Amino acid sequence: MPNPSVDAVYRKVTLRLIPFLCFCYLAAYLDRINIGFAKLQMLDQLQFSEAAYGLGAGLFFVGYILFEVPSNLVLERVGARIWIARIMITWGLLSGATLLVTEAWHFYLLRFLLGAAEAGFLPGVLYYLTQWFPSHRRGRIIALFMIGLPLSSLIGGPLSGWIMRTFDMTAGMHGWQWLFLLEAIPTVLLGIACLWCLPNRPGEARWLSPAEQAVLAERLDADERENPSTQRSFKEGFFNLKVWMLGGIDFAILLSAYVIGFWLPTFIRNTGVTDTFEIGLLTAIPSLAALISMLVIGASSDRMRERRWHIIVPFLIGAAAMFASTFVSQSLVGTVVCFSIAFAAVIGAVPVFFSLPATFLKGTAAATGFALACSLANIAGLVGNSLMGLVMDLFHSAEIALWIFGACLLLSSLLVIALPAKIVNR
Numbered sequence: 001m002p003n004p005s006v007d008a009v010y011r012k013v014t015l016r017l018i019p020f021l022c023f024c025y026l027a028a029y030l031d032r033i034n035i036g037f038a039k040l041q042m043l044d045q046l047q048f049s050e051a052a053y054g055l056g057a058g059l060f061f062v063g064y065i066l067f068e069v070p071s072n073l074v075l076e077r078v079g080a081r082i083w084i085a086r087i088m089i090t091w092g093l094l095s096g097a098t099l100l101v102t103e104a105w106h107f108y109l110l111r112f113l114l115g116a117a118e119a120g121f122l123p124g125v126l127y128y129l130t131q132w133f134p135s136h137r138r139g140r141i142i143a144l145f146m147i148g149l150p151l152s153s154l155i156g157g158p159l160s161g162w163i164m165r166t167f168d169m170t171a172g173m174h175g176w177q178w179l180f181l182l183e184a185i186p187t188v189l190l191g192i193a194c195l196w197c198l199p200n201r202p203g204e205a206r207w208l209s210p211a212e213q214a215v216l217a218e219r220l221d222a223d224e225r226e227n228p229s230t231q232r233s234f235k236e237g238f239f240n241l242k243v244w245m246l247g248g249i250d251f252a253i254l255l256s257a258y259v260i261g262f263w264l265p266t267f268i269r270n271t272g273v274t275d276t277f278e279i280g281l282l283t284a285i286p287s288l289a290a291l292i293s294m295l296v297i298g299a300s301s302d303r304m305r306e307r308r309w310h311i312i313v314p315f316l317i318g319a320a321a322m323f324a325s326t327f328v329s330q331s332l333v334g335t336v337v338c339f340s341i342a343f344a345a346v347i348g349a350v351p352v353f354f355s356l357p358a359t360f361l362k363g364t365a366a367a368t369g370f371a372l373a374c375s376l377a378n379i380a381g382l383v384g385n386s387l388m389g390l391v392m393d394l395f396h397s398a399e400i401a402l403w404i405f406g407a408c409l410l411l412s413s414l415l416v417i418a419l420p421a422k423i424v425n426r
Contacts, residue, residue: 009208009215013132016207018144020190020197021125024088025148027187028121030156031095031114032060033261034183037160038098038176040265040276045174048104054389056107057262061381063115068378069238071120072127072371076364079200080128084121088191091117096184099177123370130358130366131201132216134223136305138358143298143351150294150347153261153287156183161280175276224362237361237368245415246356246369247376249311252412253353254380255405256318256346259398260286260339263388267339267398271332285336286343293348301352311349311416315409318345322406326399346409356419 039053048056075083094114101107125145133141163182164175173181199205202216237243264286268279293314301310321342328334354370361369384405391401 004209004212004215006215006219009212010133010137012208012212013202013205013216014141014144016205017132017198018141020193021145022148022151024084024190024194025122025125025145026152026155027088027148027190028091028118029149029152029261030183031091031187032118033152033258034095034156034160034179035098035111036262036265037157037164037276037280038179040269040279041164041168041174041176042101045176046102046104046107048107049389050392051386051389052104052107054386054392056104056111057389058382058384058386059108060111060115061378063112063117064119064378064381065115065375067116067119068123068375069368069371072123072367073364075120075124075127076367080124081194081198081200084124084128084198085191085194087118087121087124088194089188091121092184092187092191095187096181098180099173120371123367123374126354126357126370127367128198130362131220134219135355135359136223136302138355139298139302139307139352140295142354143294146351146354147291147294149257149350150287150290150343154284154291157265157280157283157287158277159183159280161275161277164276237365238372240361240365240369242360242419243357243369243372244376245418246353246373249353249412249415250373250377251380252315252405252408253346253350254377255384255408256322256342257350258381258384259388259402259405260343262384263398264339266392267329267335268332271330271335273332282332282336286340289340289344290347293344294351297348298351301355307352307356308416308419308421310352312413314345314349315413315416318342319406319409321345322402322409326402329397329399 035053035057042048043050043053071083071087091114094110094117098107098110098114101110126142129138129141129145160179160183163179166175167173167178167182168175170178202208202213205213208216264283265279268282273279273282297310297314301307304310318341321338325335325338325342328338357369357373358366384401387404388398388401392398
């Protein structure tokens, strides 16, 4: 049998794994941020304050942070197929259960449990991809996987607005309750599908021939030989200054991403738009811009084998757009344009960022490093949402918080510069 083309093998793997994982990530992010749309109705109906909403939205990340590293270590031991299925099924059920909330403490408890259930999904998938693709292919592959993030808003924004408007008071349930119920169903179904769609490693993929499996193994071995000093143990993944630096960089990314994901519907409503479906359509614009930028920046980074400036330049642009948004907060066009630029810039750098840990970590160290960086970064969800809720209650405006978030992007650019180019530019 002739040796298969390397590009043909990777094209086959990409088509079999990435679309499915992308849909899983879409469901994950949608179940995480649909609370931003539910807020438009549930706060008044349940008589929650902005600060209570901010705390509840932030408590998701407490559970997420606490269980991130343990979850990824379990995934390394039992395999992606079973563990990602478990993650998705449990978080889908908990997200759907949010329709039962009547008291603030119900909201707080369910958001914490939802974070604990979802913990490990993103770093788990990123670790899983390192078992299939070598370093120099990961920027584009991670970009293809992570377009689920902007797609969740591109599709989920209009869908969430439509559900809330169309189903409001159907069968005695409010629109926000239908939102949680209907958007949880695909997550549970995708979780069940993981048991059939995700082989743990290339050697278990029945849709690959032995020759194709050998090509993947040889390429991964060659990638490892390029960096023989790669670290492997839990200790080397956890007590690693570069991993903690990555956590600080991702912290700044998520501050901006979550403020847009959780609060953009509110910012648009504050410009005078009241129809939830129209708000949903408008929130799709920044997501479309982010989808395009992820693909462009990820492909450019792989082609040039350069990582640092493909993160720094988008950070600078994103910070400038966040600052500019504070001067046009009463303008619908200005708000949408500024947040479109900010979201495209910051989210466009995400796949490049997530290609970095596996350039110097492997095995248990990689599983630990991915999870630790994500855990540190997701403190941003707790801090950002709580701060935004507090600022909105006190000043009835988001300007102070937006300046802080933009400044964090600028500061994190210094951490990117400090990463050794000879290691991360692969």
